Amino acid sequence: MENDKLVRLSDVIETIENQCSDGNMWGNENLTLIDARKTIDELSDIPAVDAVPVVHGHWIYKWNPYFKVELPYCSVCEKASPSISKTDYCPHCGAVMDEVTES
Ligand SMILES: [Zn+2]
Secondary structure, three states, X not given: OOOEEEOOHHHHHHHHHHHHHOOOOOOOOOXXXXXXHHHHHHHHOOOOEEEOOOXXXXXXXXXXXXXXXXXXXXXXXXXXXXXXXXXXXXXXXXXXXXXXXXX
């Protein structure tokens, strides 16, 4: 999965507001592509962090013939949890186990 770059929304708003207060953007009837390009360049300079979207899953209990017990399996990666009890996330793929299921 490709990482996304995330920035703080308040930094984006502040950058655009600074462009507006410079009188060269948005409220100006004579908006030019150069003005828009300048804003895009400034937005690109905002510090970003690498982030991966959170994957949501749930535990599915299945009979394990080797251990002769039902074990929780991850709905995302389908691997068995190393623990019989449910955990908040899958230790194999990192899925957050907060997905609501009908059953
Ligand atoms: Zn998993």
